[in-house]
Amino acid sequence: MRPAVHQTLALARRSIKDTFRFPQAWFPSYFFPLVLMAIFTASFGRSIGHIPGFPKVDGFLSFAMTGAIVQGVLISAVGAGGFFAGDIEHGFFDRLISSPTSRSAILVSRLVASMVLATMQAIFFMAVALAFGATIKGGVVGALVVIALAACLAIPIGGLGVLLALRTGSAEAVQGMFPLFFALMFFSSTFFPRETMTGWFRIVADINPISHLVEGMRAQVITGVDWQAAGVSLGIIAGLAVLTVGGSALSLRRRLEGN
Amino acid sequence: MSTSALSRTVSVSGMLAWRSLILVRRMPSVFIPSLVMPLFILVATSGAFHGIGAAIGDYSYLRFTIPFATVMGAGFAGINAGMTLARDIEGGFVDRLTSSPAPRISLVFGPLTAAAMRSVFTTTVVLVAGSIGGIYPPGVVGTIVVYLLAGGFAMATAGWSMGVALRARTVQAAPLMQLVVFLLVFTSVAYAPRDLQTGWLRQVSNWNPVTRILEASRAAEFSNLSWSYLWPAILSLAILLGVLGAFTLHGLARLGRE
Numbered sequence: 001m002r003p004a005v006h007q008t009l010a011l012a013r014r015s016i017k018d019t020f021r022f023p024q025a026w027f028p029s030y031f032f033p034l035v036l037m038a039i040f041t042a043s044f045g046r047s048i049g050h051i052p053g054f055p056k057v058d059g060f061l062s063f064a065m066t067g068a069i070v071q072g073v074l075i076s077a078v079g080a081g082g083f084f085a086g087d088i089e090h091g092f093f094d095r096l097i098s099s100p101t102s103r104s105a106i107l108v109s110r111l112v113a114s115m116v117l118a119t120m121q122a123i124f125f126m127a128v129a130l131a132f133g134a135t136i137k138g139g140v141v142g143a144l145v146v147i148a149l150a151a152c153l154a155i156p157i158g159g160l161g162v163l164l165a166l167r168t169g170s171a172e173a174v175q176g177m178f179p180l181f182f183a184l185m186f187f188s189s190t191f192f193p194r195e196t197m198t199g200w201f202r203i204v205a206d207i208n209p210i211s212h213l214v215e216g217m218r219a220q221v222i223t224g225v226d227w228q229a230a231g232v233s234l235g236i237i238a239g240l241a242v243l244t245v246g247g248s249a250l251s252l253r254r255r256l257e258g259n
Numbered sequence: 260m261s262t263s264a265l266s267r268t269v270s271v272s273g274m275l276a277w278r279s280l281i282l283v284r285r286m287p288s289v290f291i292p293s294l295v296m297p298l299f300i301l302v303a304t305s306g307a308f309h310g311i312g313a314a315i316g317d318y319s320y321l322r323f324t325i326p327f328a329t330v331m332g333a334g335f336a337g338i339n340a341g342m343t344l345a346r347d348i349e350g351g352f353v354d355r356l357t358s359s360p361a362p363r364i365s366l367v368f369g370p371l372t373a374a375a376m377r378s379v380f381t382t383t384v385v386l387v388a389g390s391i392g393g394i395y396p397p398g399v400v401g402t403i404v405v406y407l408l409a410g411g412f413a414m415a416t417a418g419w420s421m422g423v424a425l426r427a428r429t430v431q432a433a434p435l436m437q438l439v440v441f442l443l444v445f446t447s448v449a450y451a452p453r454d455l456q457t458g459w460l461r462q463v464s465n466w467n468p469v470t471r472i473l474e475a476s477r478a479a480e481f482s483n484l485s486w487s488y489l490w491p492a493i494l495s496l497a498i499l500l501g502v503l504g505a506f507t508l509h510g511l512a513r514l515g516r517e
Contacts, residue, residue, distance in 0.1 A: 035445070042460030043451040047314030054310060179299075186303035196310025201302075 004102035011101075011109030016116055018083055019076075025083065026117075029076035033068035033125065040064055040191060041132075053195035057222045061134040065125060066217040067190040069150050070210070072121040074157055074181045078174065080114050081161020085171040097256060107162060107252055111245070114158030115151045122150035134221075142220035145230050149217050152237045159244035166251035190214050209236045268362040275369025279343055280376060293339050293377070297332030297385050301325065305392070308450065315452055318481070322394045325385060326476035327449045329405055330469065332381030333413035334440040338433070339377060340370035340413075341420020345430040357514065366514075367507055371417050378413035382406050401479035404489070408476045411496040412469070416440050418503030425510030448473050468495035 019025045045060040057063045087093045096106060126143060130136070136143050164174045185191070187201070188210040197205055205211050216233025219226040282290070305321040312320035344366070347353045357363060382405060386396050396402040420436040427435070446460060447469035456464055464470045475492030478484040 035442070039445050039450065039460060042456055042458050043449075044308070044311065044455075045457050046455050047311055047451065050314040051310040052313060183299065183303065186299075186307055192307045192310065197306060198309055199306075201306030201309070205307075 004105050007102050007105040008109045008112060011105055012112040012116070015080065015083065015110060015113035019080070019113070019117060025079045026076070029072045029079060029117075029121065030124065032075060033071040034128065036071070036191075037061070037064045037068040037125070037129070044192075051196055053193065055193055055195070055222060058135045058137075059133060061129050061132055062136070062221055063193075063218065064191070065129040065134055065221055066146060066214055067185075068125045068129070069122045069146065069217070070153065070190060070214050071185060072125060073118045073150055073153050074185065075178070076117050076121060077114055077154060077157035077161045078178050078181060079161075080110060080117070080158055081163075081165045081174040081177075082171040084110055084162055085165035085169060085174045088165060088169045089171060103252065103256065107245075107248060110162050111155050111158045114154035114161075118154035119147060119151045122147040136221050137223055138220040138225040142225045145220045145225065146217050149230065149233050149237070152234065152241075153213070156237055156240035156244045159241060159248050163244055163248035163251055166248060166255055184208065184210055188214065209240070212236055264362065268365055268368065271361045271365035272368035272372060275365055276372035276376065279340065279370055279373035282343060290339065290377070293332065293335035294381060294384055296335055297328040297381050298388055300331050301328035301385055301388055304328075304450070311451060314455060319394060321389065321392050322480055323477065325389045325394060326405065326473050326480050327444070328385045328388075329382045329409045330412050330473055330476060331444055331449075332385055333378040333409035334416045334444060336377035336381055336413040337374045337416025337418075338420045338436050338440055340374040340417035341422075341424045341436045342430055342433050343373075344370055344421050345424035345427065345432060348424065348428045349430060353514070363511060363514075364508075367421060367511055370421060371414050374413040374417035375410040378409045379406065382409045397480050397482050401482055401484055404479040404484060405476050408472050408479075408492060408496070411500070412472055415496065415499035415503050418500065418507045422503065422506035422510045425507065425514055443467065443469050444473075448477075468499050471495040 041059075041061045041064055048054045048057065048060055048063075055063075084093075087096075093106075097103070126136075126146070136146075138145065160177075161174060164177060165171075168174065187204045188208040189197075189205055190210060194202060194205045194211055194215075213233050213236045216226075216229040216231075216236075219229035301321075301324055304327065305324040308324075309320050312318050312323065315323060344353070353366065356366060386402070386405070390396065397405070419439060423432050423436050424430075426432075446463045447467045448456070448464055453461060453464055453470065453474075471488075471491035472495055475484070475488040478488040
């Protein structure tokens with residue numbers, strides 16, 4: 001195996017182990033989406049048949065499942081960015097760059113770890129939702145598409161976490177971005193369909209890429225395998241990845257030049 | 260308690276409440292989130308779940324959400340009291356105060372009063388934002404009830420947060436203070452009335468004291484307030500204040516003994 005690949009895998013393994021070593025790193029990314037999914041399902045489950053514009057679904061839990069997955073991936077990626085910032089704060093990053101470690105491995109390993117964690121989260125939320133009566137219209141293929149999209153989503157979001165960590169060097173500053181992500185999710189169709197929104201809120205949700213991203217994933221669950229919708233999600237993920245991963249690569253280079 | 264001890268307690272508590280309030284100006288970073296979060300809840304919830312209005316009887320979901328935002332804002336005001344106390348314990352201010360002749364109980368009464376007063380700010384911000392959205396405050400009596408319920412809930416959550424602060428003695432315990440308040444509010448009738456709720460949430464919200472507080476505040480907001488809404492809310496607040504007050508006082512009694 002080439003050294004860079006070996007180093008990437010070793011660093012990714014370290015990131016994943018670190019995440020599970022500290023409950024504060026993984027617990028919020030599982031707990032909050034699960035609690036919100038449960039509360040929204042029990043609050044709105046009976047109403048959806050009476051709401052004009054609400055898509056035909058087997059149950060609110062099926063509708064809410066992908067929202068929980070995206071939420072989990074976002075929270076987890078912020079946490080991963082915080083850990084990377086912690087590595088910078090505590091000097092591990094400096095020790096790493098003074099060793100013969102491949103520079104790209106430093107960045108890619110974080111993204112690989114984020115993808116693995118996102119895959120685990122997607123499977124977990126899907127399993128919980130299915131256990132409580134949700135259905136996936138797209139069947140096994142639909143479920144695999146959702147899991148693959150969740151794993152891919154971890155690349156731009158993980159990239160953003162790394163970018164913020166490299167720019168600020170502060171775990172607190174990276175964690176401080178969490179409310180922004182939370183706001184982005186609420187001002188989108190993550191929790192409720194755009195068709196039921198009105199006025200300026202609808203306009204914001206229409207232009208919020210997270211809306212289209214979630215809808216592409218949700219289509220696999222509530223209508224069946226939809227490659228076009230999946231393509232839209234993937235396109236948004238790719239666009240965001242170019243921005244955030246490209247930005248973090250530039251920031252890494254600047255930091256290395258600074259050192 | 261003698262008259263002079265009582266007046267000293269009131270005086271020191273008043274000073275501590277004032278100190279807590281002027282921290283709003285000195286450390287806006289501590290207070291601003293407690294103003295922004297209820298606003299965010301109001302806008303995001305009423306916007307995202309606008310469609311639910313049709314299911315609850317063609318009501319404005321913004322009007323339905325205003326009490327949720329005022330109660331949540333009051334919760335943040337209470338959490339702030341706990342965080343301030345935790346910071347004061349870490350910074351040594353509480354040690355200096357307990358070694359002075361100031362009545363120890365003021366350590367609780369001061370922040371409790373400040374929490375109720377801060378809830379006036381958060382409630383006003385929510386009501387003003389509601390007015391901007393076209394939902395005006397519900398008359399004099401209704402508005403007073405909304406403020407009083409928010410103030411009572413701020414004191415209850417301050418009791419919880421200060422109890423945690425007195426035991427943990429570090430501001431690192433803030434997530435625990437927040438988590439419990441969040442769960443208490445979210446598992447009530449925050450998003451939908453009880454007759455629309457299903458399964459476990461219906462059972463939990465039936466027993467959750469915040470449900471009665473929110474229902475009374477909502478009845479005031481919808482101008483159909485009656486005694487049948489008010490007495491369960493008053494009883495729920497009394498229970499919360501009694502239990503969480505005892506939790507705080509027990510923590511205060513342990514302070515300095517260990």
